[in-house]
Every structure is written in structure tokens, then in C-alpha cells.
Amino acid sequence: MMPIKAILFDFDGTLAELNVDFIRMRKAVLDLMSNYCSVPDNIKDCYVLEMIDAGKELVFKNNPGRENDFFKKAHELICHIETAGSKKGRLLAGTREVLQLLREKRVKTGIVTRNCMAAIKQLFPDIDLHCDAVITREFTTQVKPHPIHLLTALDALDTDAHSAAMVGDHPMDITAGREAGTYTIGVLTGYSGFAALRDAGADMIIEKAADIPQVL
Ligand SMILES: [Mg+2]
Structure with missing residues (x-):
């Protein structure tokens, strides 16, 4: 993998238990x-x-x-x-730790979610202390799978798409990453199984986002 300077994470099913009905x-x-x-x-x-x-x-x-x-x-x-x-939701085990570890490695982190800010803040009140950019649907002109959502986050992180990875549990996270030009990593903690993420074209599929430091 090329040197990664920023990682964009989906939220529900990737950093938090999938609890959206x-x-x-x-x-x-x-x-x-x-x-x-x-x-x-x-x-x-x-x-x-x-x-x-x-x-x-x-x-x-x-x-x-x-x-x-x-x-x-x-x-x-x-x-x-x-x-x-x-x-009713909660963060997946290791979420705070992985964000902290990436910060220590000087890898920027961003959240790219179709969810609303109120829901994200309720579940993860100190998210701004752990992530460099949080782009909920209120802060982008178009949401995933449109690549603008990811490009808005990359702009906030001052990072090019080819130096970034998008991590998510849904095929649309992979599609959006591919269209934005990032490396793409599927995780198996939410919506999709291995086959759906592979078929969407994920560059890598790992069990959970907390494993990211081991594969970077
Ligand atoms: Mg998700």
C-alpha cells in the first residue's frame, strides 16, 4: 500500500454498532x-x-x-x-484507541457519514477530540455514494485522494472511495459480508476498523 496520510471512516457499522433502523x-x-x-x-x-x-x-x-x-x-x-x-448504540471496541494511534502516527482522520450530527454527537460526544474532520450529511452538498462527500472531507484534511483510504461496511463506501480516487478498505462489522464488499471493488477487506494499524 502507498503511504497513507489520511483515513476516512464511515461511522455506523464501521466505528459504531449498526443501530440505524x-x-x-x-x-x-x-x-x-x-x-x-x-x-x-x-x-x-x-x-x-x-x-x-x-x-x-x-x-x-x-x-x-x-x-x-x-x-x-x-x-x-x-x-x-x-x-x-x-x-441505544455504542462505539465498537477499539474505536477510540485506533483513532488515537493514527493520530500518534500523524495520519489524519475524518468521518464521512449519511447520518445526522445530533445522532453522531450523542453516541460519541468527544468525537472532535479524536477526529480531524466530521462530515455528516448537513456538511456536504451531496452524500455518499457521491464522491463529493469524501472530497469534502479530504479538503478539510488538506489531503489528496491518492494519499487517503476510505474505510466502510457498506458497498456504497467502497463505490464512493473508488470514484473519489482513494484506496478502499471494507470492514465486516456492519451491513455487508465479504462478497458484497469484494464485488463493490474493495482494495482490501479486513474484519474490523480496529485492525487498521496492523495493515497500514
Ligand atoms: Mg455504515
Whole structure:
């Protein structure tokens, strides 16, 4: 592996136990949407943030003037569910230690998550002391799998993509890393198994993020 100057970490399923109730969030958004317009089947398979964006467009077409109301309420709903989830959640063993060790090795660290800041801070209140940049969805123009999310974090860390690695549990972490131009590392502590991360094109797959110092 080339010298790595910065590591970007996904949060849920990578540094913290996966505690986001995606099924409940999708259902809550679909239920809300049905108050504004009829809900087409093809929207039901979207990830929740994309579902809200698509819903806003639909409400605009079918019920113009109500789209911002829908959008705001949908975000309040999912933020509520995420924050409730993080109340029950906890960091994976070794998270603080690995971040500390990377700092001692002068490797910068960043968090790249689609989750909201309130949920992250609730679970990891001292995150700013351990990471050099925390880019939740509020702080990027487009979220993963769009590479802009990672490039925003790399910009904050003043590091080029080819000197950085993206670490995550979901195929979209790998996809986003590849498109941004980072080295990509899949971990098996969350959403995906080995095959899904390999098929997404991960350069390396390890059991857990806490093992990073051993492979750098
Ligand atoms: Mg994740």
C-alpha cells in the first residue's frame, strides 16, 4: 500500500454498532409521503435520503407548494429515529484507541457519514477530540455514494485522494472511495459480508476498523 496520510471512516457499522433502523425510517417517510401524494412502487426501494429527495419532487408535481413542508417533516422524522437509535448504540471496541494511534502516527482522520450530527454527537460526544474532520450529511452538498462527500472531507484534511483510504461496511463506501480516487478498505462489522464488499471493488477487506494499524 502507498503511504497513507489520511483515513476516512464511515461511522455506523464501521466505528459504531449498526443501530440505524433503516426499515423504520423508510416506512415513516413513505407514510408521511402518502399524506401529500400517491406513492409509486419504484420509490420504495430507494435509500431513505434519496427517497426524501424523490418524494419532494413528487409532492412538487402533485401538490405544489407543499414540497418544502414534506421535506422538512421527513428530515425531522428520520433525525428523530436516528437519534433514538444512537441512544441505544455504542462505539465498537477499539474505536477510540485506533483513532488515537493514527493520530500518534500523524495520519489524519475524518468521518464521512449519511447520518445526522445530533445522532453522531450523542453516541460519541468527544468525537472532535479524536477526529480531524466530521462530515455528516448537513456538511456536504451531496452524500455518499457521491464522491463529493469524501472530497469534502479530504479538503478539510488538506489531503489528496491518492494519499487517503476510505474505510466502510457498506458497498456504497467502497463505490464512493473508488470514484473519489482513494484506496478502499471494507470492514465486516456492519451491513455487508465479504462478497458484497469484494464485488463493490474493495482494495482490501479486513474484519474490523480496529485492525487498521496492523495493515497500514
Ligand atoms: Mg455504515
